[in-house]
Amino acid sequence: MSAQILRGGTVVNVDGQRRADVVVDGDRIVDVVASGVDVAGATDIDVSGCVVMPGLVDIQVHFREPGGTEAEDISSGAAGAARGGMTAVVMMPNTTPAIDRVEVVRDVRAAAAGAPVDVHTSSCLSVDRQGERLVDFAALYAEGVRVFTDDGDVLADAGLMRQALEATLALPGMVVSQHCEDPSLVAGGAINEGAVSAALGVGGRPREAEEVIVARDVALARLTGGRYHVLHLSTSLALAHVRRAKRDGARVTCEVTPQHLVLTDADVERLGTNGKMNPPLRTHVDVAALRQGLVAGDVDAVATDHAPHPPAAKARDLATAPPGMLGVETAVSVVWTHLVSRGLMSPSRAVEVLSASPARIAGLEGHGQPVAPGSPANICVLDPTETWRVEPATMASKSLNSPFAGDTLTGRVRLTMRRGVIQHQLG
Structure with a gap:
């Protein structure tokens, strides 16, 4: 060539x-x-x-393979990511079977051969995401996995979470990522708990459910010295704990989705089930805080939580439809439209949060590097x-x-x- x-x-x-x-x-x-x-x-x-900027990096995507290919597969998801300017992504492990052992990691890697973006996978924190027994971190790490998460479910057992964070001390580059919603507080909830959920007659997921888990996990990160990453941060309450942890020198990072930077629970009334995700769309107060935190550096990265579902599944009512939104093709444009074009964020900061910082968090060598010789x-x-x-x-x-x-x-x-x-x- x-x-x-x-x-x-x-x-x-x-x-x-x-x-x-x-x-x-x-x-x-x-x-x-x-x-x-x-x-x-x-x-x-x-x-x-x-x-002309570094290729974008998305560290939270659901490409549904194995087990959910009627909604998405690695081929279609990666094609969308390339259209969205991405050169690398990290798949979440809540597939069927769950990505919790070396053999499944190898299967995913084989399925991703020839994809237009580099497709990496995370692994579960607990076996089959059941929250009862931790995976074999050392074996999965040796296979190249660096991100460990039960995304879709919180690892609720504080003792297991402590052990997982301690494991990061012996495995350089390993990071424990958490979906932060206390399961006892969000059971039966469809959208953010508040006036909108009451008006629509559906169960709510309170903002405090996120704060409770982030506060606990930040305390455990301080205790252990381990690396901790908050997936799809959604509230000003949780952001305050992250900000304090960073100030205190804890090894804590966090990400926010484009939708949490733009949409609120009020938008669910017009969006219907396409406005349902976990954690849910929150309030104007939260959107403002997340935007400010992203610009200021308290929020480290933008990740899409790209979560496809077939139309028939989303056609169910708000209480029973699955949560999730598409994101890989629109992410950079949403950030550019609502933040960069309006002068709220510099183009250079956009490169940091969409490319350089997520690549660092997930340990993706060769991505997030400057457009420069070499x-x-x-x-x-x-x-x-x-x-x-x-x-x-x-x-x-x-x-x-x-x-x-x-x-x-x-x-x-x-x-x-x-x-x-x-x-x-x-x-």
Whole structure:
């Protein structure tokens, strides 16, 4: 393959931005040169007016394989991720069978061979996500797993959680991730507990259910010195505990989803079951706090919690429909529309939370690296001014449950390159 040069764009890294052309040869970025400089023998790719940034990294996706491929499989999920500018993702382990042993990890890896993005998998914290016995951390770590979580369920046993956090001390790069809702407080709940749940006549999931678990786990992280990551943080209450833990030097990180940065429980009235997820959409107070925390650095990353469900499943009533929303194709555009385009977040900070920081959290070497000579050629090219309408039927996913269906977003991925090979390109 001859060298390629991305011409006419603005290179954006976590430390700033500048007009420049990017030269790729093989699987590496070999130079970043002044715009218009001639590069002999290179194939030009016109990205005029676009932002050229590191490939995006999503550390919480549900691609439903094995066991739920009527909703999504690795092939369709990865195709959507590439369309969304992603070059790496981390699958959650709540599949059938659960990803809780080496053999299943190997099966997932085999299924992901040839995917347009690097598909990594997490493992369960407990065997079959039952919360009774921890998995074999050492064996799974040796197989390459770095993220351990019972996502979809909280590990409620504090003693087991302490042991899991202690395990991170002996396994460099291992992180314990937690879905933080106390099960005794959210049983029977469909959406955020409050005026909207009362008006709709459905059970609620109180904000305090998240705070209780985050407070407990942060205390255990302090006690053990272990690495702890909060999945899809949703409340200002829990964020206060994370902020305090960071200030005290605990090894604590957290992420937020695009939907929790934009939507509230009031939106459930118009969205119906497409507005149902766990943890649920919260209040305006929470949205404001999460946005502020993301910009300020208290929130480390954006992750989608991409959770496809077949239309028939989402067609059930609000109380019984499964929770979850699509996210991989729209994530960067939602962040760009609601934060970057409005001047609330810099493009460089967007690169940090969508690429560099999630790659660090999950230990994904080769991803989240700056667009600079010597880096792997994992690149997302975004047109920051193009507007587009979200039409789930035209997306790569097998499912349709996007809360942004029909919305017009600003900022569209024009090209995704993984290790020097174009995996997605708009005409």
